[in-house]
Amino acid sequence: xxxxxxxxxxxxxxxxxxxxxxxxxxxxxxxxxxxxxxxxxxxxxxxxxxxxxxxxxxxxxxxxxxxxxxxxxxxxxxxxxxxxxxxxxxxxxxxxxxxxxxxxxxxxxxxxxxxxxxxxxxxxxxxxxxxxxxxxxxxxxxxxxxxxxxxxxxxxxxxxxxxxxxxxxxxxxxxxxxxxxxxxxxxxxxxxxxxxxxxxxxxxxxxxxxxxxxxxxxxxxxxxxxxxxxxxxxxxxxxxxxxxxxxxxxxxxxxxxxxxxxxxxxxxxxxxxxxxxxxxxxxxxxxxxxxxxxxxxxxxxxxxxxxxxxxxxxxxxxxxxxxxxxxxxxx
Amino acid sequence: xxxxxxxxxxxxxxxxxxxxxxxxxxxxxxxxxxxxxxxxxxxxxxxxxxxxxxxxxxxxxxxxxxxxxxxxxxxxxxxxxxxxxxxxxxxxxxxxxxxxxxxxxxxxxxxxxxxxxxxxxxxxxxxxxxxxxxxxxxxxxxxxxxxxxxxxxxxxxxxxxxxxxxxxxxxxxxxxxxxxxxxxxxxxxxxxxxxxxxxxxxxxxxxxxxxxxxxxxxxxxxxxxxxxxxxxxxxxxxxxxxxxxxxxxxxxxxxxxxxxxxxxxxxxxxxxxxxxxxxxxxxxxxxxxxxx
Numbered sequence: 035x036x037x038x039x040x041x042x043x044x045x046x047x048x049x050x051x052x053x054x055x056x057x058x059x060x061x062x063x064x065x066x067x068x069x070x071x072x073x074x075x076x077x078x079x080x081x082x083x084x085x086x087x088x089x090x091x092x093x094x095x096x097x098x099x100x101x102x103x104x105x106x107x108x109x110x111x112x113x114x115x116x117x118x119x120x121x122x123x124x125x126x127x128x129x130x131x132x133x134x135x136x137x138x139x140x141x142x143x144x145x146x147x148x149x150x151x152x153x154x155x156x157x158x159x160x161x162x163x164x165x166x167x168x169x170x171x172x173x174x175x176x177x178x179x180x181x182x183x184x185x186x187x188x189x190x191x192x193x194x195x196x197x198x199x200x201x202x203x204x205x206x207x208x209x210x211x212x213x214x215x216x217x218x219x220x221x222x223x224x225x226x227x228x229x230x231x232x233x234x235x236x237x238x239x240x241x242x243x244x245x246x247x248x249x250x251x252x253x254x255x256x257x258x259x260x261x262x263x264x265x266x267x268x269x270x271x272x273x274x275x276x277x278x279x280x281x282x283x284x285x286x287x288x289x290x291x292x293x294x295x296x297x298x299x300x301x302x303x304x305x306x307x308x309x310x311x312x313x314x315x316x317x318x319x320x321x322x323x324x325x326x327x328x329x330x331x332x333x334x335x336x337x338x339x340x341x342x343x344x345x346x347x348x349x350x351x352x353x354x355x356x357x358x359x360x361x362x363x364x365x
Numbered sequence: 366x367x368x369x370x371x372x373x374x375x376x377x378x379x380x381x382x383x384x385x386x387x388x389x390x391x392x393x394x395x396x397x398x399x400x401x402x403x404x405x406x407x408x409x410x411x412x413x414x415x416x417x418x419x420x421x422x423x424x425x426x427x428x429x430x431x432x433x434x435x436x437x438x439x440x441x442x443x444x445x446x447x448x449x450x451x452x453x454x455x456x457x458x459x460x461x462x463x464x465x466x467x468x469x470x471x472x473x474x475x476x477x478x479x480x481x482x483x484x485x486x487x488x489x490x491x492x493x494x495x496x497x498x499x500x501x502x503x504x505x506x507x508x509x510x511x512x513x514x515x516x517x518x519x520x521x522x523x524x525x526x527x528x529x530x531x532x533x534x535x536x537x538x539x540x541x542x543x544x545x546x547x548x549x550x551x552x553x554x555x556x557x558x559x560x561x562x563x564x565x566x567x568x569x570x571x572x573x574x575x576x577x578x579x580x581x582x583x584x585x586x587x588x589x590x591x592x593x594x595x596x597x598x599x600x601x602x603x604x605x606x607x608x609x610x611x612x613x614x615x616x617x618x619x620x621x622x623x624x625x626x627x628x629x630x631x632x633x634x635x636x637x638x639x640x641x642x643x644x645x646x647x648x649x650x651x652x653x654x655x656x657x
Contacts (some may be wrong), residue, residue: 071479073473073477073557074473074474074479074482075473075479076557077469077472077473077561078469078470078473078474078485080465080466080469080470081466081467081469081470081489081531082470082485084522084526085489088500088522088523088526089492089495089500089526091503091507092499092500092507093495093499093503095506095507096502096503099503099506156396159392160392160393163390163392163393164389166386166389167386168384168385168386168389169385169386169389169390169393170390171394175393175394175396175397177639177640178396178400178401179393179396179397179400181400181639183582184582184632184638184639185404185632185636186586186588186604186631186632186635187586187588188604188607188608189604189607189628189631189632190403192608192611192624193403193404193406193407193628194403196406196407196621196625197402197406202410202423204422204424207423235399235403238396238400239400267386292493292494292496296497296498298589299588299589302592302608303608303611305612306612306614307611317496318496318497321498322498322592325502326593334502335502335503338499338502339499341496341498342494342499345494345495345496346491349494
C-alpha cells in the first residue's frame with residue numbers, strides 16, 4: 035500500500051496555491067517501511083489537535099449558535115430566566131433583511147476595488163523593476179519597500195491617521211503653502227481612499243516579494259535566448275516574465291480578495307479620529323458590533339457563517355477560474 | 366523609456382560594466398520614498414513636544430523627545446513597557462511553538478505517503494479562508510466557558526497553528542530533505558523521531574526560521590484577536606494598548622505625543638529584527654533552494 039502512488043501526489047496544493055512559492059516542485063512520497071507507517075500521524079498530532087480545538091470546534095459552535103436564539107422567561111431576571119431555544123434559519127433570514135450588514139459588504143467591495151488593483155499593480159511593477167539587471171540600489175529598495183510589512187497594521191493606520199490630520203500633516207502644510215484646496219480625508223468617499231492608502235502602503239511590499247521570488251525562479255537561460263533574438267528588457271518583461279509569474283499574481287489576488295472582505299484594522303484605527311465612521315463600516319466591524327456591543331451572539335454568529343460561506347464560494351470560484359485559465363495556458 | 370528598451374548586448378557576466386537603467390531605479394526610489402514617509406514622520410514627530418507638534422513644520426525636528434519618553438515611562442506606572450513585554454511574550458513563544466508544530470506537520474506531509482494526506486492538507490489550507498472573526502467569537506465564548514478568556518492563554522493558544530507555516534514547511538521539507546538520507550538512517554536503525562530531530566530539522570532550519578519570522582510578525586501585528594479576547598489592559602499587547610491610548614487621546618489631544626512616541630518605540634524592534642536577520646529572512650532562500 036505504501037508504495038502505491040497517491041492520487042494527486044504530484045501537486046503540492048490546490049490549484050495556484052502550489053505554484054506561488056512552490057514553483058513546480060513535486061512532492062515525492064518516500065517509501066516508508068512497515069516500521070515507520072504510523073510515524074507521519076504522530077508528527078501531525080500537534081497540528082491536528084490545535085486545528086480541531088481552534089478551528090473545527092469553534093466553527094461547529096458558531097453554526098450551532100447561529101441556529102439558536104435566547105428566549106426570556108417571565109420578566110427576564112435570575113439565572114434560569116434566559117434559555118437557548120432552537121431558531122432554525124430565523125437568524126439567517128434576519129441577516130439578509132439587515133441592511134446594515136449589506137451596506138458593510140458593499141463598502142468592503144468598493145474599498146477592494148481601489149486597494150487590489152493599486153496594490154498588485156505596484157507590487158508587480160516594483161518586482162519587475164527589481165528584476166531588471168541594470169537597476170541601481172535594488173537591494174536597498176527591496177528592503178525599504180518590504181519594511182512596512184514589519185509595521186503592525188494598527189500602528190500603520192495610526193501613523194497615517196496623523197498624516198491625514200490637517201493640524202499635524204506635512205501634506206496639508208504644503209497644500210496650505212501653495213494655496214491649494216484642502217480635502218477632508220475623513221469624510222465620505224475620501225474615507226475609502228484614506229483606508230486604501232494604508233492597506234496599499236502595508237501590503238505592497240509583501241506581494242512584491244512573492245512576485246519577485248517567482249521571477250527569480252525563472253531560469254536565466256530564457257532571457258539569454260530572448261536577448262540573442264533581439265528582445266528588449268521591456269519585451270522580456272511583458273512577453274516572458276508576466277506570463278510566467280501569472281500564478282503568483284493569481285495567488286496574491288486571491289489573498290487580497292480575502293483580506294479585503296476582512297478589513298477591520300484600518301477603519302477601527304481611524305475611528306477615534308473621526309465621527310463620520312459608522313461602527314459597522316466593514317463586515318467584520320458589523321459582526322463585532324452585533325456580537326459584543328449589541329450582545330446578540332446568535333445573530334452575529336449567523337452573519338459570521340454567511341460571511342464565511344461567501345468567502346468559500348468566492349474562493350472556489352476564483353480557484354476554478356484560475357485553474358482552467360492556467361491549464362489552457364499550459365496546453 | 367530608452368533606458369528600458371536598450372538591448373543588453375553585454376553577455377551578462379559583466380553586470381557592473383553595463384549602464385544603469387534609470388527608469389527602474391527611479392521607480393524603485395519613488396517606492397522607497399512612499400514607504401519611508403510615515404516612518405520618517407513618526408521619527409521626527411516623536412521629538413516634538415505638545416505645542417511643537419501642532420505648530421512647527423512636520424519634518425522639522427523638535428526638542429521634546431526625552432520629555433516624551435519619560436512621560437511615556439511614567440504613564441500609568443509604565444504600562445507601556447508591560448504591553449511591550451506582553452507582545453514579546455505572545456509573539457516570541459507563539460512563533461516558536463508555531464515553528465515546532467509546522468516543522469513536525471509539514472515534514473509528515475512533505476516526506477511521507479500515507480492515507481488521508483491530501484485530505485488533511487487541503488482541510489488545513491481551507492482553514493486559511495475562514496474569516497478571523499468567525500473563529501474569534503466562538504473561540505472567545507468557548508474559552509470563557511473554560512474560564513480562560515481574558516488570560517494569556519486566550520491570546521497564545523489560538524495563535525499557534527499556522528496553516529501557512531505547515532504549507533511552507535511541506536514544500537521546504539520536500540525540497541531539502543533527501544529521501545535517500547532518510548532511508549540510509551532507517552537502515553542504520555535510527556528511529557523516526559531521531560531522523561526528524563537530528564537530520565530533517567537541521568536541514569529544514571532556514572525554512573523554519575522563515576516560518577518563525579512570519580508567525581512572529583503575524584502575532585505581533587494581530588489586533589482583532591486581543592481586541593476580542595482581552596479586557597484587562599495589563600495583558601494587552603502593544604497594538605491594542607496603543608489603540609486604547611489613541612481612543613482616549615481623541616478627547617484629549619495631549620495624549621497624541623504619547624501615542625506617537627509609543628508608535629515609534631513599537632516599530633523599532635521589528636524594523637531592527639528585519640535589518641539584522643534579513644539574510645535569513647530574504648525569501649530568495651526559498652526559491653533558491655528549490656531551484657537547485
